[in-house]
Amino acid sequence: xxxxxxxxxxxxxxxxxxVADGTSTTPEKLEPESCRRVNRIxxxxxxxxxxxxxxxxxxxETVWNLGKNEPKKVIHCLKVGMAxxxxxxxxxxxxxxDGVGGNAMWAVMTVVVVYEYxxxxxxxxxxxxxxxxxxxxxLGIGVHWIANQSSExxxxxxxxxxxxxxxxxxxxSRFIPSVKARFDYGAMIFILTFSLVSVSGYRVDKLFELxxxxxxxxxxxxxxxxxxxxxxxxxxxxxxxxxxxxxNLEKLADSLDGVAECxxxxxxxxxxxxxxxxxxxxxxxxxxxxxxxxxxxFARWExxxxxxxxxxxxxxxxxxxxxxxxxxxxxxxxxxxxNSNFEPPEFLKKHLGGICKKLSSSSSxxxxxxxxxxxxxxxxxxxxxxxxxxxxxxxDLQNALKSLPNQSVSSPEVTAADSCNDTEEGxxxxxxQIVPLMEIVPLVTAASLLIEIAAKVEGIVEATNHLAxxxxxxxxxxxxxxxxMTLQKV
Amino acid sequence: xxxxxxxxxxxxxxxxxxVADGTSTTPEKLEPESCRRVNRIxxxxxxxxxxxxxxxxxxxETVWNLGKNEPKKVIHCLKVGMAxxxxxxxxxxxxxxDGVGGNAMWAVMTVVVVYEYxxxxxxxxxxxxxxxxxxxxxLGIGVHWIANQSSExxxxxxxxxxxxxxxxxxxxSRFIPSVKARFDYGAMIFILTFSLVSVSGYRVDKLFELxxxxxxxxxxxxxxxxxxxxxxxxxxxxxxxxxxxxxNLEKLADSLDGVAECxxxxxxxxxxxxxxxxxxxxxxxxxxxxxxxxxxxFARWExxxxxxxxxxxxxxxxxxxxxxxxxxxxxxxxxxxxNSNFEPPEFLKKHLGGICKKLSSSSSxxxxxxxxxxxxxxxxxxxxxxxxxxxxxxxDLQNALKSLPNQSVSSPEVTAADSCNDTEEGxxxxxxQIVPLMEIVPLVTAASLLIEIAAKVEGIVEATNHLAxxxxxxxxxxxxxxxxMTLQKV
Numbered sequence: 001x002x003x004x005x006x007x008x009x010x011x012x013x014x015x016x017x018x019v020a021d022g023t024s025t026t027p028e029k030l031e032p033e034s035c036r037r038v039n040r041i042x043x044x045x046x047x048x049x050x051x052x053x054x055x056x057x058x059x060x061e062t063v064w065n066l067g068k069n070e071p072k073k074v075i076h077c078l079k080v081g082m083a084x085x086x087x088x089x090x091x092x093x094x095x096x097x098d099g100v101g102g103n104a105m106w107a108v109m110t111v112v113v114v115y116e117y118x119x120x121x122x123x124x125x126x127x128x129x130x131x132x133x134x135x136x137x138x139l140g141i142g143v144h145w146i147a148n149q150s151s152e153x154x155x156x157x158x159x160x161x162x163x164x165x166x167x168x169x170x171x172x173s174r175f176i177p178s179v180k181a182r183f184d185y186g187a188m189i190f191i192l193t194f195s196l197v198s199v200s201g202y203r204v205d206k207l208f209e210l211x212x213x214x215x216x217x218x219x220x221x222x223x224x225x226x227x228x229x230x231x232x233x234x235x236x237x238x239x240x241x242x243x244x245x246x247x248n249l250e251k252l253a254d255s256l257d258g259v260a261e262c263x264x265x266x267x268x269x270x271x272x273x274x275x276x277x278x279x280x281x282x283x284x285x286x287x288x289x290x291x292x293x294x295x296x297x298f299a300r301w302e303x304x305x306x307x308x309x310x311x312x313x314x315x316x317x318x319x320x321x322x323x324x325x326x327x328x329x330x331x332x333x334x335x336x337x338x339n340s341n342f343e344p345p346e347f348l349k350k351h352l353g354g355i356c357k358k359l360s361s362s363s364s365x366x367x368x369x370x371x372x373x374x375x376x377x378x379x380x381x382x383x384x385x386x387x388x389x390x391x392x393x394x395x396d397l398q399n400a401l402k403s404l405p406n407q408s409v410s411s412p413e414v415t416a417a418d419s420c421n422d423t424e425e426g427x428x429x430x431x432x433q434i435v436p437l438m439e440i441v442p443l444v445t446a447a448s449l450l451i452e453i454a455a456k457v458e459g460i461v462e463a464t465n466h467l468a469x470x471x472x473x474x475x476x477x478x479x480x481x482x483x484x485m486t487l488q489k490v
Numbered sequence: 491x492x493x494x495x496x497x498x499x500x501x502x503x504x505x506x507x508x509v510a511d512g513t514s515t516t517p518e519k520l521e522p523e524s525c526r527r528v529n530r531i532x533x534x535x536x537x538x539x540x541x542x543x544x545x546x547x548x549x550x551e552t553v554w555n556l557g558k559n560e561p562k563k564v565i566h567c568l569k570v571g572m573a574x575x576x577x578x579x580x581x582x583x584x585x586x587x588d589g590v591g592g593n594a595m596w597a598v599m600t601v602v603v604v605y606e607y608x609x610x611x612x613x614x615x616x617x618x619x620x621x622x623x624x625x626x627x628x629l630g631i632g633v634h635w636i637a638n639q640s641s642e643x644x645x646x647x648x649x650x651x652x653x654x655x656x657x658x659x660x661x662x663s664r665f666i667p668s669v670k671a672r673f674d675y676g677a678m679i680f681i682l683t684f685s686l687v688s689v690s691g692y693r694v695d696k697l698f699e700l701x702x703x704x705x706x707x708x709x710x711x712x713x714x715x716x717x718x719x720x721x722x723x724x725x726x727x728x729x730x731x732x733x734x735x736x737x738n739l740e741k742l743a744d745s746l747d748g749v750a751e752c753x754x755x756x757x758x759x760x761x762x763x764x765x766x767x768x769x770x771x772x773x774x775x776x777x778x779x780x781x782x783x784x785x786x787x788f789a790r791w792e793x794x795x796x797x798x799x800x801x802x803x804x805x806x807x808x809x810x811x812x813x814x815x816x817x818x819x820x821x822x823x824x825x826x827x828x829n830s831n832f833e834p835p836e837f838l839k840k841h842l843g844g845i846c847k848k849l850s851s852s853s854s855x856x857x858x859x860x861x862x863x864x865x866x867x868x869x870x871x872x873x874x875x876x877x878x879x880x881x882x883x884x885x886d887l888q889n890a891l892k893s894l895p896n897q898s899v900s901s902p903e904v905t906a907a908d909s910c911n912d913t914e915e916g917x918x919x920x921x922x923q924i925v926p927l928m929e930i931v932p933l934v935t936a937a938s939l940l941i942e943i944a945a946k947v948e949g950i951v952e953a954t955n956h957l958a959x960x961x962x963x964x965x966x967x968x969x970x971x972x973x974x975m976t977l978q979k980v
Contacts, residue, residue, distance in 0.1 A: 063666060073665050081658035084681075085650050088689040092646055105686055112657075112682040156582050160575050167602075168571035175563050176553060191574075192602040196595060199578040286819075290780045329776075333823040336942060401931055441891055445938045448931050452826060 083228045087111045103213045110221025120237035120298030122229045126222040128186030136190040137211045140197030237298035238308045246374045253367035255282035256360045263357035285328040292321045316467035323463040327456035334449045344443040359393040363457045378474045573718045577601045593703045600711025610727035610788030612719045616712040618676030626680040627701045630687030727788035728798045736864045743857035745772035746850045753847035775818040782811045806957035813953040817946035824939045834933040849883040853947045868964045
């Protein structure tokens, strides 16, 4: 790292530093301890800085991807900014400001607190806020009036007692599932307003005036929220739920396609490519319960939009979702079995592989047909046909399993050639040889899981048909494309 | 309904009404149309009233049961009431009220909005509120200062522009998963405070004074929340998460016990009693992901409590939870197979039933052992032993399956007697007769699912052991009872 020149050059020491990588420029031997420590600290700081920079970079990348993949969310943010600018105009225009007094703050607060991503959630919060505030306001004024009638000593006791009782019971109501689902926010606003009114009433005389102003500012805030959220590219919870269910149907279909592909290529092969990519898509279905439930809750508040009217049977979507999850559990298990690296005997692969592939394809076809039916909101004339096709495949697979004992005890060499051509060959083979059952167990398990999956798919068909009749889907097929286009525009 | 007396009694018509059930007292023939309509409406109203009463009664029953089953929630409600009474003292005590001016309202609001069920959630909201308010307050004052320096025309433009930009970007940040999990509330408070400060600054000159008062009231509110939530029977998110995982382990174990019982009684029987009650308990595990995640999020904010210190590895609990869900999916499938009403041949039931029962019992034992290990927070010396036992059972089952071909092709009558006694009898039977594979498929599927479940249980063991080493569980066994008692006291 450093060179010491000849002492001959006038006995003067001269240092020459060879800076190679810019990280260490001081000679190690002669530098004092403190210098080295500083260096070490610098190095560490640099490392830390790099770490932080990399993390910031990754964070920004996540943010960028989020914005790019979901432009709706970006638009929502702009809408929030716009609503806040609109409501803050109340501060800048003197006549408006004078009209509501110092309470303009409440309008701003309402916009910030109430503005949600979907129209339904925003509406739910608006209604909750208005109802909760009015109810608590009137109750608060009533309690205050009662307290005023009593002696001066009793007044704070009555007020405090009522706050304690009502706050405790309203808080408890938030634990009740049916209340929590729809009126959680309202209960909180009720506690807030009641406490403020009944407590501040001790000081402020003009409670009615205050209540009027408060309600009018909240009305201003909520109407700005409702207008901006509904007029500028609205995000409807109902439509989102509808899309979620359609997407999940397609994802489940893709997974079954992946399974089919896997059977086609031979169970042991092609796990990396076809299977892992496609057939992992069902995983989204497993954990979508909470999202579906909250969406359905919000959708109930929404007015007619697109093809969904006010009394659209949103609860039926939850049933379709539940039946899909039931199916996805089986797909998860099948996935595990297929991925457990078993190698079925060649003759069995040929004997069952084709039928298994056919069954999973036809199950997948049904799900795709259901997805189209949902997207176009038109009853499908084909659905009966594809279900029948699947049932034939189930029967085929069952027959193939029935004819298996003959296969399983015959040697691969003897039967490989003829067994794959004719799957329902019923006569027992004449030269039975033992093939251990263990080798055929995984494939047999996979086949019987496929049969169970077919049953679950029928459950999905039933739930979707029920939804279709409750939601009064159209009968014809001709309007498919028109409808699809309308839906895409929403 | 009515009797017409003899005309002989002076030609006078006399009505006698036989009131039988009190529902219809007017004679039908002669009453006018309007009367009947009123009756019908009365009847309907009565029906409606009954419906409403029944619904209210059922609602009250739900509420009562909720309170009875979870007294912690009732206590929480009382705590909220108490905190509100405490904070409202600021209104009644003149020196306190004068100290914070008219801003005492903010203290009440803080208590209502910030008070959550668990300590962790309350702390998270408190920190979010304080940090969000301070950050936005200072930024707002800064922007206000800049706007003041510019021309009068530019002032509202700068203020509005900054509100638009910051509100939009803070709203967007709430969509980023990592921000949403920890700082969602803070981002909302940031938007709220910034809008209020930068907008109201147009009117109010004493911004700094206001900011000081606002922060002090928020500090009062948050400290009352933190004190009451931590001092009076605190509900720790960490402890709740820990209990949830323990309970889920036990529920999964119960389900496997149910499966074992089912195999013991013969697969087709006892579905109603033993199976349906016990083995449905795993269903809770399927949908606990969201709860676990939010609990783990809140637990990170909590200080040391009970056996959990500040840096307790809460994320590891999520891994244990995920591995349990993986297992529960298989249990769900197995459940479906067992419930599908198949009737395996008697000899096979005897041949496989016992081993299947043994395997599910030993899997269940492991889960119970893990639950004890978690509850006592002590590493188990037995766990290796029970895992080994399960692995032996897996091997037994695999061997039994291997020896099956000989069984499956022999007639039940010949082998029933001897096959069940010796499960690993390897020699082929001398008189093979065909038993259709279809009959043995469900049981074979169930058996191979049990083997997969055993593998998943090993995954749970691994995750739990990892948690145990990260959380530094104790080594000894002697302290079990002491620890269990300490935990129960928390």
